[in-house]
Amino acid sequence: MEINATLIGQLITFAILVWFTMKYVWPPIIKAMNDREKKIAGGLEAGERGKRELEMAERKALTIIREAKEQAAHIVELAHKRAAGLVEEAKENARTESRRIVERAQEEIAREVTRTKETLRKQFASLAVAGAEKIIQRSLDATVHAALLDEFAAEI
Secondary structure (H helix, E strand, C coil): CCCCHHHHHHHHHHHHHHHHHHHHHHHHHHHHHHHHHHHHHHHHHHHHHHHHHHHHHHHHHHHHHHHHHHHHHHHHHHHHHHHHHHHHHHHHHHHHHHHHHHHHHHHHHHHHHHHHHHHHHHHHHHHHHHHHHHHHHCCCCHHHHHHHHHHHHHHC
């Protein structure tokens, strides 16, 4: 194998190309690869951080929902108690009002009975006086007297 000028020229050209590539081309490529690696690592870390934050937010949301449900149940319980109290209060008011109405009705009935008795007493007195007048006007015969009393009783 002969070494000639062409081979030496090719070796020198190849060495210059390697040197030029190592000096000017290779550092920007390495820098770009390192930057890209850092970006990917940062993205993965941000993804993991986001995942943890999402899990924490979900737990917090579940806690808030549970507390809201408990508070809603408490409010509903208070509303039921208040409603029951209002119903009892309304029932008691209705009982009181019905007692008052019954008492007024009984008083009115008693007054009406008293008025009716007074009216009947006056009518009875009038009838008694009228019956006595008829008895006195006729003879005092016992049979006539009994017939007049029967007639008088029928009128009453």
